[in-house]
Amino acid sequence: MNRSSLDLDAHDPLATFRERFVASDDPAVAAYLDGNSLGRPPRVLEERLAAFVRGEWGTRLIRGWGERWFDLPLTLGDRIAAQTLGAGPGQTIVGDSTTVSLYKLIRAALAARPDRREIVIDRGNFPTDRYIVEGIAAETGRTIRWIDTEAGAGVTASDVARVICQDTAVVVLSHVAYRSGYAADVPGITRTVHAAGALVVWDLCHSVGVMPIELDAWDVDYATGCTYKYLNGGPGSPAFLYVRADLIPDAVQPIQGWMGVKDSFRMGQGYEPADGIRRFISGTPPILGMLAMQATLELIEEAGMAAIRAKSIALTEYAIAQVDRHLVPLGAVLASPRDASVRGGHITVDHPRFAELVPRLWQEGILPDFRPPSGIRLGMSPLSTSFAEVETTIAAIAAALREPEE
Template identity: 60%
Template sequence: MTTDPAADLAADARARDAADPLRDYPALFHRVDASDVVSYLDGNSLGRPTIAATEAISAAVAQWSGRLIRGWDEEWFDLPITIGDRLGRVVLGAAPGQTAIGDSTTVLLYKLARGALAMRPDRTEIVLDTDNFPTDRYVLEGIAAELGLDLRWITVDPASGVEAGAARESITERTALVVLSHVAYRSGFLADAEEITRAAHDAGALVLWDLCHSVGSVPIELDRWQADFAVGCTYKYLCGGPGSPAFGYVRAAHLDGFTQPIWGWMGRRDPFEMEAGYIPADGIRRMISGTPSVLGMIAMRSTLDLIDRAGIAVVRDKSARLTDYVIELARLLLPEARIASPLDPARRGGHVTLDHPRFREVLPRLWDRGVIPDFRAPQGLRLGPSPLSTTYAEVLTGIEVIADQL
């Protein structure tokens, strides 16, 4: 230790980076001039691109140029399923044949929820929570209005999330579907997905999990949980790029009886026969509606390679250590900010929210200084270090600039 606290903090961050089992991984991601971005703390919104993704996209464009329409027969037509299976194995805990890549999260959420509700036609309720991501709430509000169903709201503290006991108390014999986020978008609260799924099944209801803020940073075991349905995006910890297509999971036991509401030609049995009448394809392909975004699916494969190589348990350990470090530094350097996330890493996903009344006005100045978190109203600054691409030194730099701007 020295008499210079800043130097001691910097030395400690360097020591943490040197001991990090994933210390070589940040170099595998693109980084701009350090004078422009000195601390990227928004991996929970949009992940950095991998260097390998650039090469893969260039190769895909070359394939497009050289093979033209022949690419559909050679690879592209099956990509939503082959990449879906890889997602299932590497980050979802799902056996093959249950996951497909396709539309936006919003569209897949609608398709999965409508299909699930059709499997419980005699029930009249959808259970959700008051602080779920806005899209989830809006989609379900629209479906409830469309079908004449009731919404049963679980009221939660925005700094926490849905506890298993509260979920069990809210699910009734009238509940058709429970829709919750595995990791809360605001607080980072990590729900007990296995216990909540069990509670829903005990009441005869189905469960749809939103995995947007957990996939790629938190171990997920959809098959072991006996989850019914799941949806998630691929541009956060999976680094698929802006607008990369989402994934949908349907438990194998439900596939034969599952019909999603947006009938498109690529989800029909024998689509190239162009026959009259819609007959859903066998298996998970029935989740697909229209032509998938081939280029949009390419980038995430390189991130899956990295997670597969490192192991999701190691990724999770790094994520927990990084967010613990955020909290440690916030207590030291931002004492006036309130920690609006669970303190126990076992109850927390991959990001931390800090509340302060001046964070809204501070955010543009942080971005100008090359420190990039995001803001969630009314006064929350979300810090989402991505375990594969973020260093401890980068986190320290970010917190020090935030303290300076306050």
């Protein structure tokens, strides 16, 4: 029996978390289904930012570096690792964008496999990942081998096995595909890559904070991801970067900065990298940009990743049911997996008219995302999204489709 959104919200064990985000009751926003692009800010953040300005920054001033800030990229990295990445301490830092982190990790992987000439990546990967690989290949004289995937799906271990060879240095993939929401078999693919003697870099942007991740148990080599989606770090908040412990001592990263050396304040001649994960830090880290995600980590710890994943599945299942009922009869096509075991926290629906309809939906306070060429992406953040928002959004899309084209 189909349950109503009101019933689902009434029995949602995470429902009270919605009240802990800013503007969750904003009448100008009827539904926000873009939390997988930019999460809502936690309510406590306003006071914490003010307290930081008054306190740590305003009164401690430059002393803040010696008291907390210098080590914050590492301590916050360990906290993210423990709560969302399934990773032990000393392997994760926070500080750069995902783009810069990908560049560092791919170059580090190539340096660790200097006799191999090939980089493997899929054509469906996020543009940044592809652009970075193309730039590094041109920069270093490497060859790119592309994986083609079916629409609405993603890369499998079999896909990787078909293209990988003894000349492959590194494979670059996303845990959850940014368009389809397909969740890759990280441990299975990682084993396939390792069997060929290559290394793998995983992009976790669309999975961190919404899906259980076990980097250590999965034997992942390198990983990175942004913090402004399900970790609610705010626009442009810094990414995290993970390197497996046994790879760190010999790791060579290409952006040598003063914060990544053994003794930053000695200001010595010559670059001598730090012994641990600090060697992947380059310049001065964005301390202000690290504040918001700490509030969300508290909420994740309170809710638990198992409960977050359970609600994520429930939200996407409900969205698919609504799509089948209201949008498919109007010519829409689900472009995401129906099997929850291979689906992340969002779904995409395609229709030729969606490009023209999304701006109108935004004007009406219905905020999904558009992904070319014809997809509306419904991103549901378990801690801040209600089932009613899902119903409202799909009903609004259906109403717009029923109106004649202009």
